[in-house]
Amino acid sequence: MPQPGLTARREFLHPRIVGVGTAVSPTSYSQQEVLDAFAITDPRVRSVFLNSAIERRHLTLPAVDATGARVAEPQGDLLAKHKQLAITMGADALRACLKRAGADLADLRHLCCVTSTGFLTPGLSALLIRELGIDRHCSRSDIVGMGCNAGLNALGVVSGWAAAHPGELAVVLCTEACSAAYAMDSTMRTAVVNSLFGDGAGAVALLAGERTGERAGEPTGEQAGAAEAEEGPxxxxxxxxxxxxxxxxxxxxxxxxxxxxxxxxxxxxxxxxxxxxxxxxxxxxxxxxxxxxxxxxxxxxxxxxxxxxxxxxxxxxxxxxxxxxxxxxxxxxxxxxxxxxxxxxxxxxxxxxxxxxxxxxxxxxxxxxxxxxxxxx
Structure with missing residues (x-):
């Protein structure tokens, strides 16, 4: 027989979303500007771009050569681009998320990083912990290669972590450098993909129960106001x-x-x-x-x-x-x-x-x- 109050206990431990933050790469382009950048003239390809319901995307396009043409990027350069963009955008989204949660980096107890636009070992979670000076005892996980659905896959896994660690703050960080995953050959074969994806990162903070005061400290002033305002579902x-x-x-x-x-x-x-x-x-x-x-x-x-x-x-x-x-x-x-x-x-x-x-x-x-x-x- 279930113990009295067990259902209520489980209900109380449903994690709550307490913050969200997003970030993008520095430069945005209209669809027409992307077509011009790669000198795409095929009317079928142009139609895919211009009828996509997309007005602008943030992209980090390859450099231009002496003639103004975009230079080819070998796979090694694309992996380096992924690493740089994923860390930069990820750090910005993480900071924005924690700010809305009324928290800071010192409050973070679990970091889960999600990406499908490059492969790194060690993963983004380790690189970000070093880059941002996050507590070395922060637990971490990386979800790689699951694609566009992976944010909710990670949310499900990390909500379980949060429920098992009441009062401790967890963050799911999705950081996708789609500019590092392009194969631009100006053909219909790649047109749909090349017309669709953009660079971006999103982070969401989860908490089950009340934040642990002895570790995180009680938020005061602006932090307290932010925490109350961003109390989510x-x-x-x-x-x-x-x-x-x-x-x-x-x-x-x-x-x-x-x-x-x-x-x-x-x-x-x-x-x-x-x-x-x-x-x-x-x-x-x-x-x-x-x-x-x-x-x-x-x-x-x-x-x-x-x-x-x-x-x-x-x-x-x-x-x-x-x-x-x-x-x-x-x-x-x-x-x-x-x-x-x-x-x-x-x-x-x-x-x-x-x-x-x-x-x-x-x-x-x-x-x-x-x-x-x-x-x-």
Whole structure:
């Protein structure tokens, strides 16, 4: 028999989102500017760029040679670019997240870093701990190669860590240097990928229970105000759905012709993802007594115009429901695993959430996989 009060104890230990922060690389480009930079004239390729529902993306393009053409970047240079951008953007997003949480680097007890745009050993978590002077006893984890859905994969894992360590602050940091994962050959084969992704990092802080005073200290002044203002929703439940028959539809693998790693997106993937959106959301809400109409806030990964449309149609979502998803796509493109955190930050900045309201977070990526989380303010 369950112990009296066990359910309430578990409820209390549902981690709460207590801060969020985002960052991008320094330079943004319009789609037309990217086309001009690589002298792309094929009308079919240009149409993909200009009809993407993206206005600007933050990118770190290769240098130009004496003729003004963009120089080729070998894979070694791309890996170095990934390391530099991922650390710089990651540090900025982490600091912004902790500030909104009313915390600082000394409060951090677990750091989980997520990326799919490069491979490093030691991982980004170790590099950031050294770079920022974080306590050497901070536990860490790295999730590499899971793609655009990985932010919610990490959130599920780290929410378990937070629940097991009440009062201790954990951060999930998604940092994606998509400029380091390009294979620009001006063909239709790479057009969709090259028209879509941008550089970006997003961080989210989790806490179960009250912050441990003896370690973190009680926030005062501006910190106390920030902590109260940014008190966010509890993470109630996660649900996943993998589509094994579409395992190769989204991938990042070696391109022998270009001698580098390259993203591939199957043109049919928006419809495959859309067709499975209902399945995973119904699983998420099963046993909760909630219907889709009870969800006040939807934060869906900005995977691309067709993906967003397919998910919206299959779930019966309105343009208002998807406003942050489409707004992030418009202003940043697809920033991979951290995209949903850009949307969450915009929702917070609106100040429209009310206590008791429910929200659904949704990401999708290689596998092919859909990840969801149910939250309550």
């Amino acid at each position: 509890r993470l109630l439940k996660f649900a996943s759905c993998i589509i094994p028959e579409a395992i190769g539809a989204m991938r990042y693998d070696w391109d022998r012709d270009l001698a580098r790693f390259s993203f591939f997106l199957d043109p049919q993937i928006p419809y495959v993802v859309g067709a499975h959106a209902e399945i995973v959301v119904d699983r998420l809400l099963a046993g909760t007594g909630l219907r889709r109409s009870d969800i006040s806030h939807w934060l869906v990964h900005s995977g691309g115009k067709k993906v967003i449309d397919a998910v919206g149609v299959n779930l019966g979502l309105t343009r208002y429901d998807m406003r942050h998803t489409t707004g992030v796509l418009r202003d940043y493109g697809n920033v991979s695993s951290g995209s949903f955190l850009f949307s969450y930050e915009r929702l917070l900045d609106e100040g429209v959430t009310q206590p008791g309201e429910f929200g659904v977070l949704m990401t999708m990526g290689p596998g092919s996989t859909l990840e969801t989380a149910l939250v309550q303010w």
